Amino acid sequence: MSFGKGHHLHLIDGSAFIFRAYHALPPLTRKSDGLPIGAVAGFCNMLWKYIQDAGGADAPTHAAVIFDHSSKTFRNEIYPAYKANRPDLPEDLKPQFPLTREATRAFNIACIETEGYEADDIIATLACKAREAGGTATIISSDKDLMQLIGDGVDMMDPMKNKPIGPDEVMEKFGVGPDRVVDVQALAGDAVDNVPGAPGIGIKTAALLIQEYGDLETLLERAAEIKQPKRRQTLIDNAEQIRISKQLVQLDCETPLDFTLETLEVKDPDATTLLDFLAQMEFRTLTTRVAERFRVDAPVIQDKPAAVAVPAAEKLPAIDHGHYVTIREMAQLDEWIAQIRSKGAVAIDTETTGLDEMVAELVGISLSTGPATGAYIPVGHVEGSADLFSSGALAAGQLPLAQVLAALKPVLEDPAILKIGQNVKYDWKMLARHGIRMTPYDDTMLMSYALNAGEHNHGMDELAGLYLDGHKTLPIKDLIGSGKSQISFAQVPIDAASAYAAEDAEVTWRLWHAFRPLLAANAVTTAYEVLERPMVPVLADMEMAGIKVDTDHLSRMSNAFAQKMAGLEDEIHTLAGSPFNIGSPKQLGEILFDRMGLQGGKQGKTGAYSTSADVLEDLAAEGHDLPARVLDWRQISKLKSTYTDALQGHVNPDTGRVHTSYSITGAQTGRLASTEPNLQNIPVRTEEGRRIREAFIATPGHKIVSLDYSQIELRILAHVADIPALKQAFRDGIDIHAMTASQMFGVPVEGMDPMIRRRAKAINFGVIYGISGFGLARNLRIPRAEAQAFIDTYFQRFPEIRAYMDKTVADAKQQGFVRTLFGRRIMTPGINQNGPAAGGARRAAINAPIQGAAADIIRRAMIRMPDAIRDLPARMLLQVHDELVFEVEDKAVDALIQAARGIMEGAPEPAVKLAVPLVVDAGQGTNWAAAH
Missing domain, CATH: 3.30.420.10 (Ribonuclease H-like superfamily/Ribonuclease H)
Incomplete structure (x- = not known):
């Protein structure tokens, strides 16, 4: 049946619905996966209300929801700055746009958008076509830009106030009738859409001028007659700009469409399709209402499906290189x-x-x-x-x-x-x-x-x-x-x-x-x-x-390291009784375990002894000098080859700076990995590491600023394991390691022996990584039984940590993965295996949600940082795990620290509200070492 007399077309401004829904409702996320759905929920409720209210004698025979396809339209070709001032979409709104299209189709309403044209143009075209065909059209929107369309056969309805918008309402808003709205808008401009208009002329003045001269073109032709000098000159000087503004606000009633009005005929929703979509979105209340309306059972909605069905992928033809050009x-x-x-x-x-x-x-x-x-x-x-x-x-x-x-x-x-x-x-x-x-x-x-x-x-x-x-x-x-x-x-x-x-x-x-x-x-x-x-x-x-690097400083360090290595080589050769290749694990193993007869030698499949760092550390802990000196030699050798020598070759000849590359997928927990060169593994606590960081310098007139999360993983542990004592200590700003020592060993915080605090610190950080009694014994250089007793006491004092560990491992075994607080999924391969690998998989599963959450938090801070410091003479240069490094002009250091600290400490919100505060330490200096 063709569209004609007696037919009534409803045109719903979908883009307006989305933004109204987004701003009207508090943030809402889907419980099963944290997907933002607040705008989709509001949108669906508005569509359902529309369907419920659209009955009666004036019910639509045809309907469509119209969307903006993109922000770029033909108007940008007329005036490139059109809508240029509009802020970027909120991050949590972006993924909801395609879902609103799905919602529209689930409600069985036509879903329309056209590339290069705004939703308003499509609405204008359809309204005009409906009128020309002898029918009527109602625009469901309160957008002022659509009021120019009101006239015979076309009206508007404000969906929020549920009241019609007609010529009287247009006159009240613009001071003119619908047929002159465009002229008034062209004069007044629009700051939101960046329509320039005539400077200094607002809606009221524009309306008075149009009422006096009849229309915009007559006004501009007779502008010289205007008695008020400033207004006269404004119109004369900006005539072309005003004409361009009219092109921007005038809706296009000839938007190309690939469908006819007949295809927009109103159809009832399919109950199964609609309920499936609402259940997928986890809209419990609306799902129940729709089910009652259709007199069917509402689908069961679970927060976390036990098994997620993976949609079947469309079968695609095999790859054929013959198609390439x-x-x-x-x-x-x-x-x-x-x-x-x-x-x-x-x-x-x-x-x-x-x-x-x-x-x-x-x-x-x-x-x-x-x-x-x-x-x-x-x-x-x-x-x-x-x-x-x-x-x-x-x-x-x-x-x-x-x-x-x-x-x-x-x-x-x-x-x-x-x-x-x-x-x-x-x-x-x-x-x-x-x-x-x-x-x-x-x-x-x-x-x-x-x-x-x-x-x-x-x-x-x-x-x-x-x-x-x-x-x-x-x-x-x-x-x-x-x-x-x-x-x-x-x-x-x-x-x-x-x-x-x-x-x-x-x-x-x-x-x-x-x-x-x-x-x-x-x-x-x-x-x-x-x-x-x-x-x-x-x-x-x-x-x-x-980041700028002082190559002269590196050269001096390389020479100093070479001299130190030569001295260590002489000492090592003396202790060994003869010269040998210190860099050869085979030769070193033979000297330690064959010639010197030290205990603990383990031979691999090739027959060579292991001389790993763990083996040498154990021997050094027993008081043997040779392995201790070899460890020193290895450390200096690595610093020399990896940093003081290699960094000089990484300086870009065009920029004079070192440009590391970050791998986003370098670690399963979400931690970034720095390569070519790796700037994340420079030792922090050694004198040599500090001196290497001195080579990373600020350009003249600038400072290097470092901001570093304090004990972030322990704070996350206190939150996820819900440990009252630790949470309160962090809230009160108490020395967490001293507090732990006091809880474990029954000693007062005041005047505590530094050695006792050190042991508590080793356990605090070790627990995050699932440390064993053997590992703690090695770290503290104490007997294994004593170390295991410390760990047992720790879990007695903080039973919540054991409960967290057990639950995390159980979840990992059942699901094959763990999640961070922010929804990152980290696979746990090997968690259900037996044998030596099982312990490593278990420790990894325990640590992953904690280290992963820390990685997520600093990522969230980094993503927000560019906007936060955009107006400052500063730029973010490096990320080293829990630390961000900036270069900033001297005059803006304090402003940078204040802005960056605010972003970092507030990074978890609004997604997660931690039960403990995050604390960020800041430092500044002419080089990285001074700032750290």
Whole structure:
């Protein structure tokens, strides 16, 4: 039946519903996985109320919910600054947008959005079409921008006040009728949407002017007649700006639509579909109401399903390299860009001359928009691929890099187009060096990490084998070789490079397609979207900033270490009775256990004795000098090779700074790993470590500022294990180690023997890592029986810790994973095995929620930090476990410390309210050692 006379179309402003629901309700999360759902809950309640109230003689025959597709529309082409001042969406609202679309479809209401147009334009087009067809339309919204549409056959309804909005209400708001609202808005402008208007003219003045002159164009043509000088000059000077403003506020009634009004016919919801969605969202009250309305049983909603069903993935065709293309002409690239815009998502990968993003050059870019699609854009391949002595001239058949990047930049920065990558941080930095800040993005490596931290690695080749039916990706070694004969990717022939690179892009798209449903099914969507994905630009900016290093200081230290090692070598050789290679475990073992006859030697399968640090520490504890000196020699040797020598080679010649790289997936607990160079393992408490940190310096006029969480893991333990004594001690600011010693050994805190406090400290921190009596005995250099007695006494004094440990291990055995306070899932492989490995798996399971929560807290702080210090002359440079390091102008040090401390101490909230306060210590100086 065609739409016509007697038909009534309801147009629901979905975007307005979402924001009204979000701001009207307190934060709400799904109990089973912590997914934010407050806006979805409000949205569903509003839709249900609408359906309940939409009966009677004026009931709609047709209805649709209209959404904004993205923030970029044709208006940005008219005026690039349009809506530029709008703040970013709240992090907890972003994942709720797609859910509101699902909700609309679950209610069996048409769900409409169009790329390049705002929801208001679609509403305007549909309202006009309904009127032209002889029917009527009601706009369910209170948005002032839609009031220009009110007239014959079109009215509005405020859904919150449940009252109509007609010409009288428009006159009350704008001082003119609906047909002149656009003129008034063009003059007055809109600060929220960044519509410029006429400076100094508000709604009342604009209305008076339009009433006097009839319409905007007449007003501007006769502006010279206006008697008030300032107002006259404003209109004359800003006439063009006012006309542009009218284009911005005028709704487009010709928005292209790929459906007809007839398809919007009202249909009853399908009870099963709607109830399934509401139950999935865990909306208990609304689920009950809907079930009662349909006279069916409400589905049972559990907070934590015993077993989560994984959605069946859509079967995709096998990967076929024959579908791939090499883009050598701009016309081809333009076609791909149009395809990307049509799809709304693209997998992207960069090929470069090396692994160091700070010095590598772009060789090519690959794209995929779905299965059986892949393209490679070569931009930096050189002639002569056979050896390293090629001419360096660019190979034929490539587009200029600058031209390619200029064409891709609008797509890569378009908030309406999702970019998908594997290890996005690498590509993000490569593009950022060329002035492109890619957003929004998904990262399949981080998705895998959120799903299976601790289960397996997260590289593309392994993930393809695990999730894409055992697919084996093309090996990079087949293209560039290995060892001394290895060539740069720039030297790979373009045809061979194209197949490899395009496959990477398609595999990335397929992994994303596989992981999307798994995130929700395994209750890690929030962890991925709040803790993993936002880290990419934060870390990329830190890595690109780098930190200045005093190479002269390092050179002096290297010389001093060399002299100290030479002295130790002489001493070691004297103790051994003859020279030998101290760096040879085999020779050292023979001297210790064969020649010197020391006890405790253990031979491996090769027959060589173990000379690990644990073995040498045990021997040193028994009073043997040789192993003690070897330990000293090893420490100095490692500091020299790893830091004072190697750091000098890591100084970037262009920036004069060291640029470490952080791995987001480097540890299963969420701790970041620093590599190339590793700046997280410099000893903190030794004199040598302090001197190495002196080499990390501030630029003139600046200070290095360090902020460090105090005893964060113990505080988390007090919270998760619910230990009253520890919680109270932290609240009161008491020395926690002295308090523990007092509780354990019955000695007063005042005048306590430092040795007793040291033992309590060793136990406090050891318990977090599941330390054994043997391990504590080694740490404290005491008999094992005495150490075990200390641990037994500890658990007697704090039985809550034992209860926490037992429950955590039991949960891990049942589920195969543990969770942090913030929903991060950490797999516990081997937890159900027997034998020697079981103890390690058990200790790891106990520690993971604590160390993982500490990692989550500092991640949350880091993600919020850029906005908090945006207006300060400061930048975040390093993260070392519980410490953040900044470089800041001298004049802003105090402001930086205040802002950063506030962010760090408040990082758990609002997701988690800790039962103990977090405390952050701050220091400053011209170098890192002085600040720490």
